[in-house]
Amino acid sequence: MLEVKQVSKVFDGRRGVHQLDFTMERGEIVGFLGPNGAGKTTTMRMITGYLHPTAGSITVDGISVHDQGRSVRSKIGYLPETPPLYPDMTVQSYLKFVANLRDVPAREVKLRISEMVSRLGLQGREKQLVRGLSKGYKQRLGLAGSIIHKPDLLVLDEPTSGLDPNQIMEIRDLIRELGENHTVLLSTHILPEVSALCNRMLIINQGQLVLDGSPQHFGSAMGDQFKVSIEVKATEQQLHNVLTPWEKVRVEVIQASAGQASTASADTVKMLLTGESSDDFREELFYILSGAGLPILEMKKENLSLEQIFLKLTTTETETESESELATQEPEADEVQLANLATDEEAHPDTTSDQEQSTKAGSALSDSHTGEDSK
Amino acid sequence: MRRMMAVCNKELQAYFLSPTSYFAFAVYVLMTSLLFYSSFVYYQPSIVDYRLVLGDTLSMLLFVVPLLTMRLVAEEFRQGTDELLLTSPARVTEIIFGKYLASLAILVALILCSLVYPFIMSFFGELDLTSVWLSALGLFFLGGSMMAIGLFASTLSQHQMVSAVAGFIILLVLWMLDSFAGNSGSALQQWLDPFALTNRFDSFTKGVLSGPDVLYYVTLSGVFLLLSIQIVERKRWR
Numbered sequence: 001m002l003e004v005k006q007v008s009k010v011f012d013g014r015r016g017v018h019q020l021d022f023t024m025e026r027g028e029i030v031g032f033l034g035p036n037g038a039g040k041t042t043t044m045r046m047i048t049g050y051l052h053p054t055a056g057s058i059t060v061d062g063i064s065v066h067d068q069g070r071s072v073r074s075k076i077g078y079l080p081e082t083p084p085l086y087p088d089m090t091v092q093s094y095l096k097f098v099a100n101l102r103d104v105p106a107r108e109v110k111l112r113i114s115e116m117v118s119r120l121g122l123q124g125r126e127k128q129l130v131r132g133l134s135k136g137y138k139q140r141l142g143l144a145g146s147i148i149h150k151p152d153l154l155v156l157d158e159p160t161s162g163l164d165p166n167q168i169m170e171i172r173d174l175i176r177e178l179g180e181n182h183t184v185l186l187s188t189h190i191l192p193e194v195s196a197l198c199n200r201m202l203i204i205n206q207g208q209l210v211l212d213g214s215p216q217h218f219g220s221a222m223g224d225q226f227k228v229s230i231e232v233k234a235t236e237q238q239l240h241n242v243l244t245p246w247e248k249v250r251v252e253v254i255q256a257s258a259g260q261a262s263t264a265s266a267d268t269v270k271m272l273l274t275g276e277s278s279d280d281f282r283e284e285l286f287y288i289l290s291g292a293g294l295p296i297l298e299m300k301k302e303n304l305s306l307e308q309i310f311l312k313l314t315t316t317e318t319e320t321e322s323e324s325e326l327a328t329q330e331p332e333a334d335e336v337q338l339a340n341l342a343t344d345e346e347a348h349p350d351t352t353s354d355q356e357q358s359t360k361a362g363s364a365l366s367d368s369h370t371g372e373d374s375k
Numbered sequence: 376m377r378r379m380m381a382v383c384n385k386e387l388q389a390y391f392l393s394p395t396s397y398f399a400f401a402v403y404v405l406m407t408s409l410l411f412y413s414s415f416v417y418y419q420p421s422i423v424d425y426r427l428v429l430g431d432t433l434s435m436l437l438f439v440v441p442l443l444t445m446r447l448v449a450e451e452f453r454q455g456t457d458e459l460l461l462t463s464p465a466r467v468t469e470i471i472f473g474k475y476l477a478s479l480a481i482l483v484a485l486i487l488c489s490l491v492y493p494f495i496m497s498f499f500g501e502l503d504l505t506s507v508w509l510s511a512l513g514l515f516f517l518g519g520s521m522m523a524i525g526l527f528a529s530t531l532s533q534h535q536m537v538s539a540v541a542g543f544i545i546l547l548v549l550w551m552l553d554s555f556a557g558n559s560g561s562a563l564q565q566w567l568d569p570f571a572l573t574n575r576f577d578s579f580t581k582g583v584l585s586g587p588d589v590l591y592y593v594t595l596s597g598v599f600l601l602l603s604i605q606i607v608e609r610k611r612w613r
Contacts, residue, residue, distance in 0.1 A: 088392045100381035
């Protein structure tokens with residue numbers, strides 16, 4: 001369907017995209033991820049024919065975007081980051097303009113407009129000026145304009161940016177629905193969006209592709225060691241006695257709280273167990289602890305979240321920097337830092353859309369790695 | 376063709392909705408009528424001739440045309456709607472011609488406004504109608520090439536004011552080309568003279584429709600439209 005071959009783009013000596021290579025099959029929803037300035041928008045603009053690549057070729061259904069731009073452009077629907085709307089037009093006249101511009105057959109124009117209006121929930125706003133629409137409706141109108149000609153390939157540049165959570169859900173549902181009939185390439189820096197929508201993701205950093213695969217597959221593939229966090233009703237000493245002889249796993253205590261006599265609560269220990277291989281040891285763990293009479297209050301498999309994969313892949317430089325920095329520090333201080341960060345991570349067990357949180361988790365990840373290494 | 380008409384329609388809508396075009400029309404009508412008053416009503420010439428007031432109409436075009444064309448392409452760049460146009464199946468040629476066509480429609484409206492003056496004059500004496508109609512046609516050709524120049528200026532920047540000033544300067548230079556080389560019949564002047572914007576217009580007002588004059592204006596428009604197309608197309612190669 002879409003083939004991007006060795007595509008590079010150079011802007012005034014600055015490198016935008018460097019030798020990008022990927023293909024997309026019909027019916028795929030592909031998430032295009034990367035930090036700001038990674039080259040997502042540039043790549044999308046090259047696919048849609050808004051920019052010409054400095055080198056390399058892009059073909060859609062075997063037709064080159066460069067040589068036969070017009071026939072390719074009629075197959076593509078494109079929604080730029082800011083929807084390309086004319087503030088002085090009404091919703092209806094805008095859609096009519098786009099339909100005519102995009103070669104919708106003249107007798108179908110009216111039908112398509114009403115179809116788009118009802119599909120994107122723009123009813124009752126046909127006569128309203130674009131200027132007066134809210135951000136969410138503008139986004140919908142932009143989307144309507146990009147699918148009015150029923151394109152084979154839909155390219156969406158951050159379709160949910162700047163929307164409120166409800167609108168994000170609506171737009172996502174819509175994209176999922178569109179994905180049934182169209183091939184969709186969407187860029188975003190909201191990671192859960194990718195796992196929610198896409199069956200494949202591409203991560204790009206500094207203009208180069210760093211990862212290509214399905215979001216589900218990454219969680220386990222990137223974490224090369226099996227990790228489990230548990231909370232056990234026991235004292236730290238008891239646990240150590242039981243688990244130290246077990247050589248398969250490495251044990252780190254995250255938090256140990258001593259029981260208070262007044263509230264009659266027992267001692268609990270939270271710890272992170274890292275297996276030497278990627279084998280699942282949870283069952284074994286359960287029998288060991290139950291054999292020792294120590295009840296497990298919580299057990300959770302630690303997957304590398306998308307945020308962590310993303311950060312791991314896109315911040316290699318900073319990671320090595322911090323590694324060398326940490327290596328010079330006292331091991332004791334290192335451990336304290338690790339424990340702090342680990343509790344931080346514990347406080348937010350489910351890493352979600354929050355960007356801030358993801359950075360936190362990411363730094364915890366990179367630090368805990370170095371922590372383990374220096375141990 | 377349909378895409379071109381779509382762009383043209385959109386631009387016409389924009390003309391009707393934008394305060395700038397009303398302002399430009401108001402300035403044009405106000406100034407030409409003032410000049411008409413001073414040169415016909417106040418001065419009371421002994422003959423009735425449209426040419427007496429035509430010169431003033433012409434000089435007003437110099438100010439009004441950049442105001443009317445500055446928005447055409449610059450605004451697309453500023454709003455980011457060029458991304459819609461350039462990723463649609465439309466050719467850049469269709470987009471530019473659509474916009475040009477809309478500006479020509481506005482020009483016709485301007486010329487119709489200024490036909491009021493010969494109409495008034497006709498009450499005071501016999502007008503040479505051939506000269507009036509040919510003057511109007513000449514205005515269309517001259518204005519048309521000015522619009523093309525303004526459109527070209529509009530592709531140069533994403534700021535309307537910059538476009539307007541650039542358009543005005545290009546127009547002014549072309550307008551005054553014959554007086555740059557001094558008034559003696561120097562070689563430079565003889566060489567520049569045929570390219571001056573208004574020189575060719577005189578034969579229209581005399582009631583002469585000559586091929587070279589028409590060709591001059593059509594070519595001038597064509598050259599600037601081509602340049603505009605090239606500049607917009609170049610955006611893909613940034």
